[in-house]
Amino acid sequence: MNIQIRERPQSAASTGIKTAIADGDIHPARATRDELYPFLAKRWHSHLESFGAHAHQGMMEGPPYPKAQPNAARRDAYPPEGGPQGSSLSFMQKQHLDPNNVVLGVLNPLATGQGLRNHDLAAAICAAVNDWQIEKWTSKDARLKGSVVVANEDGVSAAAEIRKRAGDPNFVQVLLLSRNAEPLGQRRYWPIYEAAQEAGLPVGVHAFGYGGNPITASGWPSYYIEEMVGHSQCQQTVLASLVLEGVFARFPKLKMVMVEAGFGWAPSLAWRLDKVFSKLHAEVPHLERKPSEYIRDHIWWTTQPMEDPESRDHLFQVIEWIGWDKLLFATDYPHWDYDEPSRVLPPGVSDANRQAFYLDNAKKLYGIA
Amino acid sequence: MTSPIAGGVDCDLHPAVPHLTSLVPYMTDYWRDQVTTRGMADLISQSYPVNSPISSRPDWRPAQGKPGSAIADMQAQALDKFGTAYGICNPLYGVQMVFSEDMANAFCRALNDWLVKEWLDKDDRLRGSIVIPVQSIEKAVAEIERCAEDKRFVQVLMLVMGDIPLGKRYYWPIYAAAERLGLPIGIHAGSAYHNPPSSVGWGSYHIEDYVAQAQAFQTQLTSLIVEGVFARHPNLKMVMLESGFTWLAPFLWRLHKFWRGIRMETPWVDRAPLEIVRSNIRFSLQPVDAPPEPDTLNRLFDHMQSDELILFSTDYPHWQFDGDAVLPEGLSPDLVRKIMIDNPLATYSRLRVKETTP
Numbered sequence: 036m037n038i039q040i041r042e043r044p045q046s047a048a049s050t051g052i053k054t055a056i057a058d059g060d061i062h063p064a065r066a067t068r069d070e071l072y073p074f075l076a077k078r079w080h081s082h083l084e085s086f087g088a089h090a091h092q093g094m095m096e097g098p099p100y101p102k103a104q105p106n107a108a109r110r111d112a113y114p115p116e117g118g119p120q121g122s123s124l125s126f127m128q129k130q131h132l133d134p135n136n137v138v139l140g141v142l143n144p145l146a147t148g149q150g151l152r153n154h155d156l157a158a159a160i161c162a163a164v165n166d167w168q169i170e171k172w173t174s175k176d177a178r179l180k181g182s183v184v185v186a187n188e189d190g191v192s193a194a195a196e197i198r199k200r201a202g203d204p205n206f207v208q209v210l211l212l213s214r215n216a217e218p219l220g221q222r223r224y225w226p227i228y229e230a231a232q233e234a235g236l237p238v239g240v241h242a243f244g245y246g247g248n249p250i251t252a253s254g255w256p257s258y259y260i261e262e263m264v265g266h267s268q269c270q271q272t273v274l275a276s277l278v279l280e281g282v283f284a285r286f287p288k289l290k291m292v293m294v295e296a297g298f299g300w301a302p303s304l305a306w307r308l309d310k311v312f313s314k315l316h317a318e319v320p321h322l323e324r325k326p327s328e329y330i331r332d333h334i335w336w337t338t339q340p341m342e343d344p345e346s347r348d349h350l351f352q353v354i355e356w357i358g359w360d361k362l363l364f365a366t367d368y369p370h371w372d373y374d375e376p377s378r379v380l381p382p383g384v385s386d387a388n389r390q391a392f393y394l395d396n397a398k399k400l401y402g403i404a
Numbered sequence: 405m406t407s408p409i410a411g412g413v414d415c416d417l418h419p420a421v422p423h424l425t426s427l428v429p430y431m432t433d434y435w436r437d438q439v440t441t442r443g444m445a446d447l448i449s450q451s452y453p454v455n456s457p458i459s460s461r462p463d464w465r466p467a468q469g470k471p472g473s474a475i476a477d478m479q480a481q482a483l484d485k486f487g488t489a490y491g492i493c494n495p496l497y498g499v500q501m502v503f504s505e506d507m508a509n510a511f512c513r514a515l516n517d518w519l520v521k522e523w524l525d526k527d528d529r530l531r532g533s534i535v536i537p538v539q540s541i542e543k544a545v546a547e548i549e550r551c552a553e554d555k556r557f558v559q560v561l562m563l564v565m566g567d568i569p570l571g572k573r574y575y576w577p578i579y580a581a582a583e584r585l586g587l588p589i590g591i592h593a594g595s596a597y598h599n600p601p602s603s604v605g606w607g608s609y610h611i612e613d614y615v616a617q618a619q620a621f622q623t624q625l626t627s628l629i630v631e632g633v634f635a636r637h638p639n640l641k642m643v644m645l646e647s648g649f650t651w652l653a654p655f656l657w658r659l660h661k662f663w664r665g666i667r668m669e670t671p672w673v674d675r676a677p678l679e680i681v682r683s684n685i686r687f688s689l690q691p692v693d694a695p696p697e698p699d700t701l702n703r704l705f706d707h708m709q710s711d712e713l714i715l716f717s718t719d720y721p722h723w724q725f726d727g728d729a730v731l732p733e734g735l736s737p738d739l740v741r742k743i744m745i746d747n748p749l750a751t752y753s754r755l756r757v758k759e760t761t762p
Contacts (some may be wrong), residue, residue, distance in 0.1 A: 251623035252565040268619040299654025307693035314457040315611040
């Protein structure tokens with residue numbers, strides 16, 4: 036975690052890692068409000084100006100829980116030419132990709148059409164964001180790969196957008212957010228999984244989003260920290276839903292990535308699922324295997340915000356329960372809780388596991404040579 | 405198998421109310437009339453359907469009636485079986501689900517009086533939890549004060565999924581009363597179903613609701629800690645009941661990390677979350693969400709960095725273990741003693757009081 040309280044010299048930001056790494060979670064931003072307009076039909080320009088995005092939350096400007104820092108991003112990540120953090124390719128290259136030797140960076144755009152109440156607008160903005168990723172980012176830097184964003188609540192249009200992008204080397208995954216109108220295992224989302232499996236694209240589920248449900252099962256909490264910590268509980272429930280609804284039984288080639296939600300909770304959740312399943316399997320006869328087996332075979336995890344116990348042995352034990360082959364290093368650049376590549380893994384990891392963690396698992400999952 | 409030792413405290417027993425009509429004798433004329441005239445249905449929560457496998461161990465399921473409704477069964481199957489010195493009764497009757505605070509209050513009072521008469525008076529090993537109408541702070545506090553005169557009530561009981569997060573200041577008068585009267589707050593699995601039973605909406609299955617209880621406990625711990633409940637009430641103990649505990653260490657790693665990063669938002673949280681848990685929060689033993697190998701379980705205890713957090717429970721009559729295997733494999737004799745005797749006695753101050761009847 037990295038809170039920038041004062042300026043520091045650029046060189047200090049890149050003490051980093053000498054070997055090549057993949058970054059499984061980079062957030063590109065728009066420099067201006069209207070940067071998407073060239074990719075968006077004219078009718079939506081005035082619609083957005085008049086009515087706003089109309090998300091599943093009440094605030095017209097900004098998030099419901101004020102972030103810890105502007106745009107939830109590092110104060111040293113503002114591009115010199117202006118615009119919010121993460122909105123300049125050249126500055127991203129200079130501050131992050133070059134010094135940290137990132138050879139594969141997965142873009143996860145967050146302010147998209149996902150979670151908007153008007154499904155037509157959601158689909159239009161998602162298609163525009165996908166075009167914008169190619170135009171502004173992936174066509175300009177071959178290290179960067181995009182995520183297909185989709186109108187998550189409308190499975191049919193989402194599936195069409197995925198099919199439109201299938202085979203396009205600019206994209207390496209489909210992106211969903213964890214908080215939706217319903218748990219992600221529900222069948223309204225199955226067309227997304229069907230199309231992703233068909234296109235050979237993993238589905239990343241990034242923490243966050245607004246689906247209209249309170250972020251606890253007891254209603255709305257008071258603080259930003261509760262939302263931040265709560266995302267990992269949302270993700271646990273989402274994963275339980277995916278498994279118990281039989282998504283992996285139905286789509287046996289589907290691969291999913293849990294993004295920015297932690298991984299330390301995975302063993303406990305899998306044990307709980309197995310234990311309860313041993314008694315309640317009659318309710319979910321569509322499952323052919325134990326829940327933990329679906330998780331082991333179908334789920335990958337990005338690392339940021341890295342689990343940070345006092346004892347590194349505890350960290351290593353948890354990773355061994357999950358598998359060193361399932362973790363994908365990520366920084367979350369340019370967000371404030373960014374993980375510095377050189378400081379994430381404590382000493383005591385074998386070269387092979389280190390290589391898998393930082394690079395090889397991602398290349399293999401995303402099919403990058 | 406790890407053998408239980410005699411003289412333990414079973415912190416999670418579930419006596420079942422046979423039917424809403426069983427509470428009618430403990431209601432005022434008005435509510436007696438309401439229940440009968442309106443033909444009110446039995447308040448069975450969806451969290452524990454009577455015939456669901458988790459609601460009763462197969463060999464504990466009675467030929468007739470709800471599991472846990474006969475005291476003789478509880479005595480034979482739980483209290484005598486495990487040599488229990490004290491057993492704490494946590495009734496899970498669905499009084500929290502009603503929407504009227506007046507009705508909830510009437511039903512809670514009846515439930516608490518029923519517990520005294522039908523259970524506590526019939527076995528002097530049994531202790532009770534006070535069920536409260538959480539939709540009204542005044543009525544909840546009044547019910548705590550009314551019941552607390554009977555020292556056999558040793559805790560206040562709330563559900564993990566309610567109307568608003570448990571740390572919210574709205575609830576603090578309940579916590580003040582509990583702290584003043586030496587009553588821990590027990591938070592039990594279950595929902596009032598006033599919100600969707602998960603933070604991402606309504607799932608399709610009973611099994612999802614049950615799995616989601618563990619996530620609900622996590623969000624409540626965050627709420628209780630960051631709102632500052634234990635800064636205001638340092639002597640208040642809370643016990644997470646039927647919560648699972650193997651999620652605790654990784655949950656605290658995350659909470660600790662964000663607390664370090666954004667503690668300026670909640671400056672009254674002046675101790676690390678792990679320290680607050682160590683001093684104020686406890687967890688019942690069952691269910692043990694871990695594989696059966698002793699090695700893994702001992703690592704999980706190691707990750708929790710304390711042997712004082714877990715309190716013995718059978719979760720009777722719920723199905724969490726088979727045979728006599730109430731304690732997981734591989735616990736040291738020292739840890740067994742702590743879990744079964746020392747930790748519960750340190751948590752429930754009223755168990756240390758000799759004279760218990762009013």
